[in-house]
Amino acid sequence: MNARSPATLVADTGRGNEAAILNAALDAFGAQGFHGASMRDVAKRAGTSLSNLYNYVPSKSRLLAEVLRRANDELVARLRAAVDEAGDDAASRLREAVRAYVRFIVEHQVAMVVSTNEVRYLTGPDRAALVAERDATQAVFEEIVAQGVAAGTFRTPYPDDAARTLLTTLGAVSGWYRPEGRLSRGELAEQQARYALALLEAPLAH
Amino acid sequence: MNARSPATLVADTGRGNEAAILNAALDAFGAQGFHGASMRDVAKRAGTSLSNLYNYVPSKSRLLAEVLRRANDELVARLRAAVDEAGDDAASRLREAVRAYVRFIVEHQVAMVVSTNEVRYLTGPDRAALVAERDATQAVFEEIVAQGVAAGTFRTPYPDDAARTLLTTLGAVSGWYRPEGRLSRGELAEQQARYALALLEAPLAH
Amino acid sequence: MNARSPATLVADTGRGNEAAILNAALDAFGAQGFHGASMRDVAKRAGTSLSNLYNYVPSKSRLLAEVLRRANDELVARLRAAVDEAGDDAASRLREAVRAYVRFIVEHQVAMVVSTNEVRYLTGPDRAALVAERDATQAVFEEIVAQGVAAGTFRTPYPDDAARTLLTTLGAVSGWYRPEGRLSRGELAEQQARYALALLEAPLAH
Amino acid sequence: MNARSPATLVADTGRGNEAAILNAALDAFGAQGFHGASMRDVAKRAGTSLSNLYNYVPSKSRLLAEVLRRANDELVARLRAAVDEAGDDAASRLREAVRAYVRFIVEHQVAMVVSTNEVRYLTGPDRAALVAERDATQAVFEEIVAQGVAAGTFRTPYPDDAARTLLTTLGAVSGWYRPEGRLSRGELAEQQARYALALLEAPLAH
DNA sequence: AATGAATGAGTCTTCATTCAT
DNA sequence: AATGAATGAAGACTCATTCAT
Numbered sequence: 068m069n070a071r072s073p074a075t076l077v078a079d080t081g082r083g084n085e086a087a088i089l090n091a092a093l094d095a096f097g098a099q100g101f102h103g104a105s106m107r108d109v110a111k112r113a114g115t116s117l118s119n120l121y122n123y124v125p126s127k128s129r130l131l132a133e134v135l136r137r138a139n140d141e142l143v144a145r146l147r148a149a150v151d152e153a154g155d156d157a158a159s160r161l162r163e164a165v166r167a168y169v170r171f172i173v174e175h176q177v178a179m180v181v182s183t184n185e186v187r188y189l190t191g192p193d194r195a196a197l198v199a200e201r202d203a204t205q206a207v208f209e210e211i212v213a214q215g216v217a218a219g220t221f222r223t224p225y226p227d228d229a230a231r232t233l234l235t236t237l238g239a240v241s242g243w244y245r246p247e248g249r250l251s252r253g254e255l256a257e258q259q260a261r262y263a264l265a266l267l268e269a270p271l272a273h
Numbered sequence: 274m275n276a277r278s279p280a281t282l283v284a285d286t287g288r289g290n291e292a293a294i295l296n297a298a299l300d301a302f303g304a305q306g307f308h309g310a311s312m313r314d315v316a317k318r319a320g321t322s323l324s325n326l327y328n329y330v331p332s333k334s335r336l337l338a339e340v341l342r343r344a345n346d347e348l349v350a351r352l353r354a355a356v357d358e359a360g361d362d363a364a365s366r367l368r369e370a371v372r373a374y375v376r377f378i379v380e381h382q383v384a385m386v387v388s389t390n391e392v393r394y395l396t397g398p399d400r401a402a403l404v405a406e407r408d409a410t411q412a413v414f415e416e417i418v419a420q421g422v423a424a425g426t427f428r429t430p431y432p433d434d435a436a437r438t439l440l441t442t443l444g445a446v447s448g449w450y451r452p453e454g455r456l457s458r459g460e461l462a463e464q465q466a467r468y469a470l471a472l473l474e475a476p477l478a479h
Numbered sequence: 480m481n482a483r484s485p486a487t488l489v490a491d492t493g494r495g496n497e498a499a500i501l502n503a504a505l506d507a508f509g510a511q512g513f514h515g516a517s518m519r520d521v522a523k524r525a526g527t528s529l530s531n532l533y534n535y536v537p538s539k540s541r542l543l544a545e546v547l548r549r550a551n552d553e554l555v556a557r558l559r560a561a562v563d564e565a566g567d568d569a570a571s572r573l574r575e576a577v578r579a580y581v582r583f584i585v586e587h588q589v590a591m592v593v594s595t596n597e598v599r600y601l602t603g604p605d606r607a608a609l610v611a612e613r614d615a616t617q618a619v620f621e622e623i624v625a626q627g628v629a630a631g632t633f634r635t636p637y638p639d640d641a642a643r644t645l646l647t648t649l650g651a652v653s654g655w656y657r658p659e660g661r662l663s664r665g666e667l668a669e670q671q672a673r674y675a676l677a678l679l680e681a682p683l684a685h
Numbered sequence: 686m687n688a689r690s691p692a693t694l695v696a697d698t699g700r701g702n703e704a705a706i707l708n709a710a711l712d713a714f715g716a717q718g719f720h721g722a723s724m725r726d727v728a729k730r731a732g733t734s735l736s737n738l739y740n741y742v743p744s745k746s747r748l749l750a751e752v753l754r755r756a757n758d759e760l761v762a763r764l765r766a767a768v769d770e771a772g773d774d775a776a777s778r779l780r781e782a783v784r785a786y787v788r789f790i791v792e793h794q795v796a797m798v799v800s801t802n803e804v805r806y807l808t809g810p811d812r813a814a815l816v817a818e819r820d821a822t823q824a825v826f827e828e829i830v831a832q833g834v835a836a837g838t839f840r841t842p843y844p845d846d847a848a849r850t851l852l853t854t855l856g857a858v859s860g861w862y863r864p865e866g867r868l869s870r871g872e873l874a875e876q877q878a879r880y881a882l883a884l885l886e887a888p889l890a891h
Numbered sequence: 892a893a894t895g896a897a898t899g900a901g902t903c904t905t906c907a908t909t910c911a912t
Numbered sequence: 913a914a915t916g917a918a919t920g921a922a923g924a925c926t927c928a929t930t931c932a933t
Binding site (some may be wrong): 511514553599636655678680683 | 689717718719720721798802805806832841842843846849851853854860861876879880884885889
């Protein structure tokens with residue numbers, strides 16, 4: 068799988084059509100929304116029969132939940148790895164976090180779109196689990212912001228809301244990013260990193 | 274209607290149940306999404322019969338279109354008024370635009386949520402019309418950014434994408450704003466204005 | 480409607496297809512059982528479309544409940560009327576009750592069959608309501624039995640269980656009665672009345 | 686297995702899961718009816734997989750047939766044995782037959798319930814076979830009745846229908862019997878025997 | 892004998908929409 | 913402008929059954 072091509076989120080799980088189904092669900096929900104996509108649509112995309120879906124997943128909403136869980140797992144893992152490998156100072160850690168985030172969006176745009184738009188249709192424990200994972204993502208950024216503010220690197224007067232604002236801004240990238248767009252992946256990451264630092268009122272070189 | 278309380282978007286139109294239906298549609302689409310809400314849901318919320326809906330609106334998608342059009346009209350009007358009344362310099366015009374935007378969100382949160390999440394389900398001319406209106410909104414900000422960059426007030430190296438980023442960031446406020454939240458409406462506007470100026474790399478007083 | 484021909488249970492209700500639907504449901508449930516009959520079957524029998532059913536009834540089980548309720552109402556009403564019109568002594572009151580019961584079975588055999596076999600598929604309040612009505616039916620007989628025992632007319636040592644046994648025995652008639660059978664309606668009633676009196680150990684003329 | 690506790694109908698057959706499956710089917714059909722119970726339900730109750738069912742039974746309806754056949758075999762066998770061991774006179778033979786019947790119901794209530802309610806869903810030869818067995822059961826009672834009538838012991842004017850009425854009355858016991866009920870097994874048998882004799886208008890000691 | 896994956900027909904129910912009144 | 917009745921297509925999900933292993 069070329070790193071440049073939009074990778075499918077779920078690799079073969081060694082269990083029949085499972086991966087195909089999860090990826091198909093992601094695509095279907097991305098293209099038509101959770102309520103706009105039917106289980107038949109998903110089955111068609113997965114190249115299997117409608118009823119066979121239910122050998123893998125007990126319901127449509129659990130299918131959404133499963134797909135979102137996997138997407139978030141992947142995102143969180145990437146973020147943590149990126150931050151861990153970055154240097155010590157807040158600015159470079161932030162930069163690496165943003166880079167990883169952008170990379171995830173570029174490679175799994177649909178996953179991000181679905182993640183952003185369809186979580187609201189989760190209910191009960193599935194919703195709670197997802198919210199918890201989102202909080203974990205946010206915590207990564209909150210910690211960096213706190214560190215930078217403590218060090219005097221970030222001078223924003225609203226550090227408390229900054230991480231959330233950052234995340235929604237970043238997440239929104241999945242709404243308009245096009246592979247054939249003006250900016251390369253690297254430039255996009257650079258741009259978003261600069262936006263992030265500016266938002267936090269880090270001193271910038273002009 | 275007290276300006277502080279969440280106002281209904283559509284005031285009485287002098288045509289039977291029209292306003293009730295449009296507002297009901299807004300609420301229904303906001304609560305369950307376009308495909309998740311049924312015409313029956315809308316009728317119930319509007320306090321009328323299912324079939325009577327079709328005396329006012331020819332189809333469900335036209336209902337969405339109509340509702341979104343009104344929301345956008347209102348938003349654009351407010352933005353233009355705010356910018357016109359502001360001073361001449363880019364920074365204060367931006368500040369007023371952000372203020373107006375935040376005020377709209379606070380007063381018509383559901384309208385903003387629906388506007389953000391459900392446009393994708395419009396098709397054909399309805400979609401085109403809406404996109405055009407959105408572009409008008411964006412143009413307001415683009416013009417301010419261009420002005421500020423020309424005047425050297427905004428030093429962002431990415432002025433082209435800045436307006437869009439600004440708008441999505443602002444729009445996202447509708448996703449988390451709660452009337453009972455920590456910040457007052459004024460403080461929220463102030464915060465968002467500061468974020469905006471920071472993003473554009475306007476010199477800030479520390 | 481000739482009293483000799485099997486009458487439909489529900490007469491025109493003045494509300495569209497309602498009567499047709501309820502009678503169709505009765506027939507369908509009678510012929511194939513509650514779970515064996517599909518809503519499509521009911522619709523077909525009623526001469527309307529599947530979806531139109533739901534303009535009259537919210538669910539399949541509520542349809543069963545409604546049908547059973549009406550059948551029981553009719554039965555109870557007939558029983559009470561018959562007993563009221565009978566003389567004072569237990570034996571003749573019993574005889575009239577049995578007669579009325581048999582007449583109901585003959586005229587509404589399917590209703591009785593469904594009533595006997597499909598109540599078990601009711602749940603919740605629908606079940607409770609039906610059970611209550613059944614108890615009302617049983618109470619009619621219990622009272623007669625108690626009266627007869629008190630008067631010394633009925634000498635059974637098991638008066639407590641007699642009413643129930645009587646009712647199930649009578650109800651079972653709906654399982655084998657055939658209009659073209661050996662016994663006329665009157666003879667059938669006479670036979671069942673004699674069985675009933677014998678069961679209660681009333682002195683019989685030999 | 687304690688004779689007092691409700692025994693499973695089918696003992697180990699020495700063929701893998703066969704007994705478990707047949708007993709599970711009985712329970713499932715008893716709890717939800719033939720059409721209300723799915724093969725999946727049966728498999729779950731049997732503790733095996735859905736597809737494994739088909740290694741023992743070719744279809745759902747044959748499963749019902751098999752189960753009913755075994756139940757009836759057992760019942761007929763018990764009846765015959767009881768009658769054979771009884772004395773010569775009709776009254777005591779009837780008494781023993783009723784006793785055996787009640788004992789069967791108490792020990793295999795579910796089997797009786799299914800037998801009563803679900804035969805109607807059999808078709809073709811399965812149905813014919815079952816009907817034949819039922820006729821055998823009825824014949825046992827018919828013969829006793831005939832004998833008693835001939836001897837002047839039973840004075841009912843309707844001997845022809847008496848056996849059937851007796852059997853449905855007895856069978857209905859399975860519909861309301863509860864192990865924790867007021868009457869012991871012996872008392873229940875006694876009560877039903879008395880009902881039977883009364884129905885046949887045998888002279889009773891008062 | 893046992894399983895998990897697969898399927899096509901069928902389940903109940905809801906959909907957006909139309910029509911007669 | 914307003915309603916209740918009506919409809920055909922589609923919704924999610926389950927059915928009994930088969931097949932490869």
